Amino acid sequence: MNFSIQPELENDKYQLIPLSQGDFEALYEVASDSKVWEQHPNKDRYKREVFKNFFKGAMESKGAFKIFEKSSGDVLGSTRFYDYDESKNSIFIGYTFYGTKCWGKxxxxxxxxxxxxxxxxxxxTVHFHIGKENLRSQxxxxxxxxxxxxxxxxxxxxxxxxxxxxxxxxxxxxFKVS
Known part of the structure; x- marks a missing residue:
């Protein structure tokens, strides 16, 4: 792989910053609302112990980000690149979640x-795993x-x-629709 799956990315409003161990509390604050996980495959991720496991997986992926709003300084959620497949020239984007204050905006x-x-x-090619019941993300x-x-x-x-x-x-x- 001759590129990074965890670069810093930004536009005029938001930054994707590589996730670090020190981000746990700020991210858990967003993730601790049970509404965030209602349609996700694991509806218990709002619980601290369950989220610790999710966060550990994010760190081990080496492709996870915290989503940061520049104007407010708030952490809005998280997303990641994962499962790069050189032979198929593809990667996944997923494990994305946002706090409810971000929905519909x-x-x-x-x-x-x-x-x-x-x-x-x-x-x-980019693939996405989306839970069967997650109609919002679909x-x-x-x-x-x-x-x-x-x-x-x-x-x-x-x-x-x-x-x-x-x-x-x-x-x-x-590139036809962007």
Whole structure:
């Protein structure tokens, strides 16, 4: 791999900053609202011990970010790049969550655009795992041009296997809609 899956990325409003151990409390403050996880495959991630495991997986991925709002200085949530596959020239984006105060404000499309614009310099295809019951995220990804291509069981870090849909955005399609 001749690129970083954990660069600093930013636009005029937001920064994606590589996640560090010292970010746990600020991120848990956002994640401790049970509404954040209502549609996610693991609905218990608002519990401190369960979130500790999620955070550990994020750190071990070496592709996780905290999402930071420049104007307020607030941590809004987290996302990550993971499972780079050199032979298929593809990568996943996922494990994304935002605090409820961010919902419906157009933040996620801006963050995904930052990530996609960056990663499509290096790969041709980006995949996303989205929980079967996570209608909010499915709709959001379809608005970005994602196509559902299959259903599979996904073993999350230290958690039971869950059914997810796999969505795909190809480089040639992304640059047509950006």
């Amino acid at each position: 157009g933040i996620n499309p801006q963050i995904k655009k930052l990530m996609l614009d960056y990663i499509f310099q290096y790969v041709d 709709t959001a990804l379809e608005r970005l041009g994602g196509k559902k291509i299959k259903e599979e069981e996904v073993a999350y870090f230290g958690e039971p296997t869950r059914t997810n849909f796999v969505y795909e955005i190809r480089k040639e399609n992304h």
